[in-house]
Amino acid sequence: MLSRLLLPLLVAAAVAPASAKQVRIAASDLLADFIVEPLQAYGEEHSVEFKVDSIGSLPALERLRSDEIDLAIIAVPKDTDVPRDEFQVFPFAYDFAVIAVNQSNPINEISLAGLGGIFGSDEESNYTTWGDLGLSGWGSRSIKTLAGQNDKSISLELFKFSVLRGGQMKTTVASVKDSEVEGVLLSDAASIAILPRLPKSEKVKALMISSEVDGPAFSPTDDNVHYGDYPIRLAFYVAYKKRDEERVKEVLRVLFSDELAASLRDNNLVALPDTVRRKWTIDLDLGE
The missing domain is CATH 3.40.190.10 (Periplasmic binding protein-like II)
Known part of the structure; x- marks a missing residue:
């Protein structure tokens, strides 16, 4: 940690x-x-x-x-x-750590608790389909989780510290080279990934993150990161x-x-x- x-x-x-x-x-x-x-x-x-x-x-x-x-x-x-x-x-x-999905995915924001339910093995919630998060029309689509690996980045450690409070990832989270993550997101719209940077492709988007379930969500801009609104x-x-x-x-x-x-x-x-x-x-x- x-x-x-x-x-x-x-x-x-x-x-x-x-x-x-x-x-x-x-x-x-x-x-x-x-x-x-x-x-x-x-x-x-x-x-x-x-x-x-x-x-x-x-x-x-x-x-x-x-x-x-x-x-x-x-x-x-x-x-x-x-x-x-x-x-x-x-x-x-x-x-920082960025949470990215395919541009066609209807989700635009998520809470830290929601991310915990997607990626964490010891969380209060356990989300396995996009329907678990209330996405209309995506109810039966399984969430495919990815973790971008980069030896020069601590983004995964930072994610575990900020989101999982030091807990463990689910064993189903696939480790993928940072340089290959966006390709996977483009080929599978049901995927969601942890990245050490902002996405480069216009067809991949960074999610806005809220600290609380019903709180305001913020995108990972320079201003939002600096002023502490973006939480990871x-x-x-x-x-x-x-x-x-x-x-x-x-x-x-x-x-x-x-x-x-x-x-x-x-x-x-x-x-x-x-x-x-x-x-x-x-x-x-x-x-x-």
């Missing part, structure tokens, strides 16, 4: 002249690889050395407390406290000590840049909405 958040993996990054200013960063191993290239490109142009260590979130916070680093990027699961009492903390990015997500935060604010301002501008946001999106993560990033960049320039 998101155990990878705690596994240390050290990766040294960035090479710069000996006279360059150095900024030490410890980043969650779930996204560290995706920030190195934009940081290096900026550092080479502005004589800044960014030393990025890829490490678990808890060890990263310990390094920040002991002044071994200047800035940490940490993963904070739902219902876990964000360490705002100790540090200056800002949201940075998100991982994992938040990453930037943390640093207040006294180091002037020192880390430069790296914060890079972390909130269009180039770094593009790198995150290219690797199936959700960057902050453009308006949010631009506001914080302006606030940095104004010293707010």
Whole structure:
């Protein structure tokens, strides 16, 4: 259950002249690889050395407390406290899991409990046909469940944590390569899949998800993920000590840049909405 958040993996990054200013960063191993290239490109142009260590979130916070680093990027699961009492903390990015179906499927939204009944083995409900969910004209059609496999993504762990509360999937859930999932959805309209990204085909749609059975449902847009309305997500935060604010301002501008946001999106993560990033960049320039 998101155990990878705690596994240390050290990766040294960035090479710069000996006279360059150095900024030490410890980043969650779930996204560290995706920030190195934009940081290096900026550092080479502005004589800044960014030393990025890829490490678990808890060890990263310990390094920040002991002044071994200047800035940490940490993963904070739902219902876990964000360490705002100790540090200056800002949201940075998100991982998520997407629920996708064939465009012809009449379902457009579903609750977390409904997903539990479809995919989970130990849930209160057990949905095996689309008729169980009240879909008119689809009463006898069996639900065929798929889980998109991607070694670089934690979307399935995130789904289990957010939807099944750490429980197990049904044995009938078929594991399929992430790159092949949409093909299966296109060939079988009765299928439903867990994906680590938004669907690419116009004939495959992402479902809106509600946290409560009768609550409002939200699609996995940047805004809905950032503001917490879309519930199957994992938040990453930037943390640093207040006294180091002037020192880390430069790296914060890079972390909130269009180039770094593009790198995150290219690797199936959700960057902050453009308006949010631009506001914080302006606030940095104004010293707010």
